[in-house]
Amino acid sequence: MGRDSVLTDEQWARIEPLLPSSAGHPGRPFRDDRRVVEGIIYRYRCGIAWRDVPAGFGPWQTLWKRHRRYSGDGTWDRILAALLGEAEKVGLIDWALSVDSTIVRAHQHAANLPRAPGERAGGAGPAAEPADHxxxxxxxxxxxxIHALTDGAGRPLVVLAGAGQGGDAPAFPVLMSALHVHPPGPARPRTRPERVRGDKAYSSTAIRTHLRSRHITAVIPEPADRQANRRRRGRNGGRPPAFDRQDYRERNVIERFFGLLKQWRALATRFDKLALTYRGGTILRAITIWLKALGDTP
Incomplete structure (x- = not known):
């Protein structure tokens, strides 16, 4: 496989039927889908300008327009959802989830659009460009x-993008509401994990209440100030929340996911002006992770 051949034949066979062009598209036919998708992956992996993508992938304008379109119309999200459904069907998803976020520095080329304060943390989903980008x-x-939910093996289930100063706790319900894994067939989508592991940023009463109401085990440590406040109140402070210290050690898988995500240089530093296309790049990275996982399944 050459340096610019970023998808195997097996991986391409999995996602080709899920692209819009496979179902027919009015107007001019699409340029070779495989080379275009590989060109988009190549650009994010190498962290180069769109104009500098090798000509073998086709015109750089085609790559950018196709990525912009697939990010905005939900194509990348639908492909990821289909792969997650396939993984659930073969029992590949570990439903002991981890939640966390990571900060990405924006390059100056990404920061020259007018911005207004965003409406809600956790922001850019399909076809939604937040006011603050x-x-x-x-x-x-x-x-x-970048806010993420990963399975017990550190593979991404939900990835969202928000402003760097946004808190983790406000983004949590947005992440949970976006969790829908629908296996092929008539089965209902799975939306409830067995447990959720998070750091102290997620130790809020609202989050614990939400998880308890859905019978989801919370593996979240209690911050020192909350412990001190509870002890100060004595009997009225109530009992400390249950915390499985041994299980919490498994939360490191999400940190490994962020390390894997940032191996793509255009995700480790944000060059995209639009949150829509930047998040599209993170979803494309999630797709490649699940393609590899499904390829390793006997």
Whole structure:
């Protein structure tokens, strides 16, 4: 396989039927889908400008327009959903989930669009470009925050993007509401994990109540200030929340996912002006992770 051949024949066979062109498309026929998709992957993996993508993938304008279209019309999300459904069918998903976020520094080329404060943390989903373009000022400067839910093996189930200064706790219900894994066939989509592992940023009363109401085990440590406040109130402070310290050690899988995500240089640093296309790149990375996982399944 050459340096620019980024998908195997088996991987391409899985996603080709899920692309819009496979079902027919009015107007001019699409340019070779495989080379275009591989060109998009190549650009995000190498972190180069669209104009610098090798000509063998086709005109750079075609690559960008196709990625912009697939990010906006939900094509990347539908492909990921189909792969997740296939993984659930063969029992590949570990439903002991981990939740966290990571900060990504925005390049100056990504920061020259007018911005207004966003309406809600967790932002850009399919066909939704937030008013702030998922850019905000944090300690690292102008940044974007990637929020994710991963399965017990550190493979992504939900990935969202928000402004860098946004909190983790407000994004949690958005992540949970986006969790729908629909296996092929008449079965209902699965939306409820067995447990959720999160760090102290997710130790809010609202999150614990939400998980308890859905019979989901919360593996979340209690912050020191909450412990002190509960002890200060004595008997009225109530009992401490249950916490499985041994199980919490497995939360490191989401940190490994973020490390894997940022191996693609255009995801480790944000060059995209639109949150829509940047998040599309993260979904494309999730697709490649699940393609590899499904390919390793006997």
């Amino acid at each position: 998922a850019l905000g000022c944090s300690r690292g400067g102008l940044t974007t925050k």
